[in-house]
Amino acid sequence: SSELTQDPAVSVALGQTVRITCQGDSLRTYFPGWYQQKPGQAPVLVIHGNNIRPSGIPARFSGSSSGDTASLTITGAQAEDEADYYCNSRDNSANRGFVFGTGTKVTVL
């Protein structure tokens, strides 16, 4: 099955911009979904498809893709954005399922 690799941790100053990346072969074919997970809570979808934000997700969240790498950008990070973020994509292999990235811990300083 496919693999999606993310940096384990990134930090960002309050109000600044942070980019979280996700790398994998399947991203050449499929747009990923991005999920935010805070401690003790279920994940929340923040971006999916070609940079589509579900209702209620702030506009400071945006997504992009190029080649085998997808990115989630938080423009003007807020304290409440501190969380784990996971990408998720269709799997390129014959099982036709999905795979999650390894996850990135975002710390807002």
Place this chain on the structure above:
Amino acid sequence: EVQLVQSGGEVKKPGESLKISCKGSGYTFTRYWIGWVRQKPGQGLEWMGIIFPDDSETRYSPPLQGQVTISTDKSIKTAYLEWRSLKASDSGMYYCARQGSLEEGMDVWGQGTTVIVSS
């Protein structure tokens, strides 16, 4: 309100069977895929499998194929995740989530079910 409500936490012994549930409400259950996601303590999210309730088309993560069974009962708008013989390594938090199509994300999540497998 669109909701997925999962069954309560479970404590089981190795070798026992288990079936946990995920009940949908507030939307047309048969028109959305239901996926299952595992999170072991202190670890990341693991995609387990997905089912389309209307025709029961099911796809599994290769490592979990044969280890778990995903099913639905569309008459009661409920999806299930089942184990025939639990192992300690099956301990974790299990989430179900709704997905409109395979090109979309999982937009509604259940609250999670904790499974503890210990002798």
